[in-house]
Amino acid sequence: MSLNPLPLTMRAVGINKYGDIDAIEDLTLPVPQPNPNEILVKVEYGGVNWLDMGYRSGTVPFPSPPPPKPLGGEAAGTIVSLPTDEGVLSDEQYRARGFHVGGKVAIWGNGAFAEYISAPWTNVFSIPDGVSTRDGAASMIQGFSALVLMSEAYNVQPGDRVLVHTVAGGMGLCFAQLIAARGATVIGTTSTPEKAEIAKAHGAAHVILYKQEDVVKRVLELTDGKGVDAIFDGVGKDTFESDLKMIRKRGTIVGYGTISGPLPPFDLRRFMQKNVKFTYATAMLYAEDPKEAREWFEGVFRLVADGTLKMRIHAEYPFTAQGVQKSQTDMVNGTSVGKLLIKIA
Known part of the structure; x- marks a missing residue:
């Protein structure tokens, strides 16, 4: 379900072939066509992570779509369209997330550095009032990972x-x-x-x-x-x-x-x-069960909302090949402090 007609193509930053940092380029790609169990999101911020370098070089130890493709594994923005699968729409855990067109969400999946991203609803989490999409993108993987590891890998x-x-x-x-x-x-x-x-x-x-x-x-x-x-x-x-x-x-x-x-x-x-x-340990194991994942991410966003977890943003990089290249360079060189974001919209 979508309120407005979508463009056929979108801007993205990614790769046409695996390689070093100079493989990153500006792309024009088709807007994703969501599967019946997926949510389509208009991206506002993409989060930069060490794993992006593996996606760029083709060295991640798990399946990943081949080029051409956008880079980035986490984002936040607003819902453009919802799943159409009746089994999903009636699922208790789906309904518990309170999704609606125009709602703020954080999302993880391949292709975050693009104007639109689509992923299964299980990879999407509502951002509550009081938390911006900027902080939602910043806290999604790193805030979630820190909370899980300090609770499950070693319970502080x-x-x-x-x-x-x-x-x-x-x-x-x-x-x-x-x-x-x-x-x-x-x-x-x-x-x-x-x-x-x-x-x-x-x-x-x-x-x-x-x-x-x-x-x-x-x-x-x-x-x-x-x-x-x-x-x-x-x-x-x-x-x-x-x-x-x-x-x-x-x-x-x-x-x-x-x-x-x-x-x-x-x-x-x-x-x-x-x-x-x-x-x-990897925290992503705790995102496999929809109920458990929702509870963890709700916990992260509560900590952001009440000020316990303050997301320090090192920089918002421009949504260009040069911007994404600079973000990866700063991360590798150790010159960054806090979270790095790509400002998509």
């Missing part, structure tokens, strides 16, 4: 001491705020004094400058030599060895990214020295 408790690597990044700032809100102490790592001050303003009690300080030594000093209760690590190869030195006995290491490269093979018996628990 009051009084815990928790280490968050790259604490001034988009995920890091979400972790810092949400962990601190639970009454735990956040110790973070970052690269510059400027980033450290931003992280402290978002809940980090201590921030270690990893380019200038001995991270292991400082963490042990801050924890009376015992180490931290949990570590959230999206870095991977470069931090794994130090994680084993900084985690306390019976602590938990949560890996969720490998921006420095994948972990090399290692002997699992190394965890036995401290009875360490290690998990490499």
Whole structure:
């Protein structure tokens, strides 16, 4: 169901072939034709994520549509058309989401850097009053991932001491705020004094400058030599060895990214020295069940609405090939602080 006739084509930013950053270009593509179980959204903001580089280079470890295609995996905007499948329209969980044409939603799926995106209704979540589409796009994957991982991969408790690597990044700032809100102490790592001050303003009690300080030594000093209760690590190869030195006995290491490269093979018996628990987790597993997914995203948006989770936007990049290229360059170079967005409309 759609109120107005749609154009036949749309602007997009993406790739005609896999490649490096110069493969990104401005595209003109057909407007998606939704399947009967899908919702069509007019995009206002697209979120930039590390995974975008994998989609660009063709190295993501799961199926993805071939080029030509838009890049981007998360967006927010307004509903243009709803599903037509009667089974969907009568589904209890579909009706619980309160979708209507013109309603604000966040959506995840392939092709977010385009004027329109279509995805199954299970990938779409209503944005409540009091939360903008800007914050909806910014908090969708990173806010959701941080909340899930700190609840399921390791359930942060009051009084815990928790280490968050790259604490001034988009995920890091979400972790810092949400962990601190639970009454735990956040110790973070970052690269510059400027980033450290931003992280402290978002809940980090201590921030270690990893380019200038001995991270292991400082963490042990801050924890009376015992180490931290949990570590959230999206870095991977470069931090794994130090994680084993900084985690306390019976602590938990949560890996969720490998921006420095994948972990090399290692002997699992190394965890036995401290009875360490290690998990490499993805929050997207918790989006598979429609009821569970809705409850998680409602929780994220409540935290945004009540100010517990403040989305710091590093920049809104223009909806052009140059804009998307610049966003990926800034992310890879480590010059960004917080979330990066593409302003589509």
